[in-house]
Amino acid sequence: MSLRNKIVAGVLVLCSGTLTAFLGDWEGNGQNVVYADKLAGGLPTVCKGITRHTSPDPVVVGDYWSAARCDQVEQMVIQKGQLQLADCITNQQVGQNTFDALSSHAHNVGVPGTCASRAVGLINAGRIADGCQALAWAADGKTPVWAFVTNAQGKKVLVRGLHARRLAEADLCRAGL
Template sequence: MATRSRLKIGAALMASAIALVGGWEGLRAVAYPDRLANGIPTVCFGETRGVKLGDSYTVSQCQVMLGNALVEFEAGMRKCLATPDAVPDKPYVAFLSLSYNIGTGAFCGSTVARKANAGDFRGACNAIPMWNRAGGKVVPGLINRRADEQRFCLEGVR
């Protein structure tokens, strides 16, 4: 059942996702032009949809926005995983963090998703670092984020 949300039924899973994604996205309560995303207006924990420069939110509003966005990205991610409930928790959260950052379309076409769908979770985790570019250039921050996502992912693979 692809529309189920593991985040909504598992508080610990949601907390892990918020910690991983929020830690890398950082919190900015006033919208700014994100230089890594070609100046796209961004706010809170990396939200870009419907954002205009100068928009501002409280920390609480940003936290709610992130939780809602993670559930939304989870739904998109689940659609391209053959058996999303067979994915162990830590790889699931790492895949969600990647999806949130690169978009579900890119995630669904990725080697990460292909390997996960083949049941090769270790291979999927090891493919995460391939996503280290923004605007066609390798970005040190993305190298670090992907290494952290990969580490977290591998912790959940036997």
């Protein structure tokens, strides 16, 4: 059964309660006023990480989004991303927690980045625990990954909050293995 078929059959849930709570912790609960996300170069962001790249509606700094509008757009954006993500995961042994962790990663860095990641490569190769570890650490096990931004001087700088998120995704990914 393909991962997409597991979703259709209800074995894996789109927009699970675990995922939405996780995203709320890391993207912001009740973030109803559009703000310029400094870590994303000032990209207008609202709700649980909704941007112009994912929203069907304009995302303009200073605009107010109701809780109902946030819920509606978040569910649509998360589900769309998860369906795209499901197409690049070939290991049928992926459980809900691993899928939710990969979904959070994809929500933050983009589905193409997650699908091309070492983490997904390891998971698809049947090495789920190693793939979970790769969400936060390079192959050497010491160097953080997916936790850097480029500063005004063009240097890559580690953002401790992003690395904390990657560690939390790795923990969620391993939960239940």
